[in-house]
Amino acid sequence: AKPISPDFSECTTAKEPGGSTTINCCPPRSGTEITDFVASATQAYERKPAHDASETYIQQYSKAITKMKSLNLTDPRNFYQQANVHCVYCDEGYPQSGYPSQKIDVHNCWFFFPWHRMYLYFFERICKNLLDDDTFTLPFWQWDDPSGMVMPGLMYNDTTLSxxxxxxxxNHLPPTVIDLAFSRKDRMKPPIAPNIQVNYNLSTMYTQMITQSPTPQKFFGKPLRAGDEPDPGEGSIESMPHNGVHLWTGNPAQPNREDMGALYSGGRDPIFYAHHGNIDRMWYIYNNVLKGKNITDGDWLNSSFIFYNEEAKPVRVKIQDSLDITTLGYTYPDLTLEWKKYKP
Ligand code: C2O
Structure with a gap:
C-alpha cells in the first residue's frame, strides 16, 4: 500500500509556472504537534449561490475576509497565508514522506476533489470563528446554471469590499457571460452571442459531468501513490470547467493571468473560494444526483494532507474523512440542474 502524505517539516520554495523565478509559498510553521482530524459536526448548514446572496450576507462575508487579511502574517489563518496553503500544495512545495525526491501536487490527479474540499472546509471554519457565528457558510459561484453564468458582481465586483x-x-466583468471551456487560445475568439454561450456552457456541463465521467477514475483523475511522479492526469471536471473558469477570470495582462489564472496565485482572489465551492458541489451532485461512486482504493482513502484549523493548529486529514459533507457541517441545496437536459 502506498498512500501519500506530505513531509510537513521540509517545505521548500516552489517553481513559478514559467519556471524562471521561484516563489516562496511555505506557510508559517505554527504549532509543532500535528493532531488527527475527526469530522464531528452535529449540524449541517447550507451553502448558498453567490449571485443570490443578500446584502447582509455579503457584508458579513466581506467582514470575515477583512479580518483574515488583517491577521498577522505569521498566523497561518491570515488570508495571504491561506492562499499560500493552496500554492504550496500545487507548486510542489512539500516532498512526499518517505520519498524526499518526489514532490506533491494535488492537481492533475485523484486528490483534486478531496484536497480542495478540505481546504475550503478549513477556510470556512476560520470565517465562522472570526465572525463568531457557527451558522456562517461559504457561497458558491453557480456557473453551471444560466442564472450564475456571469461573475457574481454584487459580491465580488464592488471595490469597497474585501x-x-x-x-x-x-473584459470579463459583469455582464459578460462566462465561457466554461475557455482556454488560452480563446483570447483571439470573436465574441459569441450571450444566449449561444449559455447553451455551449450547458452542453459543456452535460459532457463533463456525464459523458466524460463514466467511471470514478475519469471523474476524479488518475492515481498518485507514494513514490510516483506528480501530475499523472486530471479528471473530467478539473480540466473543464475548473481550468476554464480560472483562466477566464484572471488578468491576461499579467504574465500568468494572475490572480485566478495561475495555481500559485489563485487563492489570492476571494472568488477562488466561490469557484471551488461550485467544484465541490459538482462532486456532491455526482454522488447524490448522478449516483456516481467514489474511489475505493485504499491508497486514495488513506492518503493524508495537513491543514491549519481555526485555532491555527496543524491537523492531519485523511481522504476518507472528506467523503460525507454532513459530518463536515455543511450541505448544498437541491437546485434544478438545467444542464441535464443539454445532451450535445
Ligand atoms: Cu487548486 Cu482551482 O485549483
Missing part, C-alpha cells in the same frame, strides 16, 4: 480583487480580466 471580496474585490483588481487582478481580473477587465
Amino acid at each position: 471580496l474585490y480583487d483588481c487582478l481580473r480580466d477587465p
Whole structure:
C-alpha cells in the first residue's frame, strides 16, 4: 500500500509556472504537534449561490475576509497565508514522506476533489470563528446554471469590499457571460452571442459531468501513490470547467493571468473560494444526483494532507474523512440542474 502524505517539516520554495523565478509559498510553521482530524459536526448548514446572496450576507462575508487579511502574517489563518496553503500544495512545495525526491501536487490527479474540499472546509471554519457565528457558510459561484453564468458582481465586483480583487480580466466583468471551456487560445475568439454561450456552457456541463465521467477514475483523475511522479492526469471536471473558469477570470495582462489564472496565485482572489465551492458541489451532485461512486482504493482513502484549523493548529486529514459533507457541517441545496437536459 502506498498512500501519500506530505513531509510537513521540509517545505521548500516552489517553481513559478514559467519556471524562471521561484516563489516562496511555505506557510508559517505554527504549532509543532500535528493532531488527527475527526469530522464531528452535529449540524449541517447550507451553502448558498453567490449571485443570490443578500446584502447582509455579503457584508458579513466581506467582514470575515477583512479580518483574515488583517491577521498577522505569521498566523497561518491570515488570508495571504491561506492562499499560500493552496500554492504550496500545487507548486510542489512539500516532498512526499518517505520519498524526499518526489514532490506533491494535488492537481492533475485523484486528490483534486478531496484536497480542495478540505481546504475550503478549513477556510470556512476560520470565517465562522472570526465572525463568531457557527451558522456562517461559504457561497458558491453557480456557473453551471444560466442564472450564475456571469461573475457574481454584487459580491465580488464592488471595490469597497474585501471580496474585490483588481487582478481580473477587465473584459470579463459583469455582464459578460462566462465561457466554461475557455482556454488560452480563446483570447483571439470573436465574441459569441450571450444566449449561444449559455447553451455551449450547458452542453459543456452535460459532457463533463456525464459523458466524460463514466467511471470514478475519469471523474476524479488518475492515481498518485507514494513514490510516483506528480501530475499523472486530471479528471473530467478539473480540466473543464475548473481550468476554464480560472483562466477566464484572471488578468491576461499579467504574465500568468494572475490572480485566478495561475495555481500559485489563485487563492489570492476571494472568488477562488466561490469557484471551488461550485467544484465541490459538482462532486456532491455526482454522488447524490448522478449516483456516481467514489474511489475505493485504499491508497486514495488513506492518503493524508495537513491543514491549519481555526485555532491555527496543524491537523492531519485523511481522504476518507472528506467523503460525507454532513459530518463536515455543511450541505448544498437541491437546485434544478438545467444542464441535464443539454445532451450535445
Ligand atoms: Cu487548486 Cu482551482 O485549483
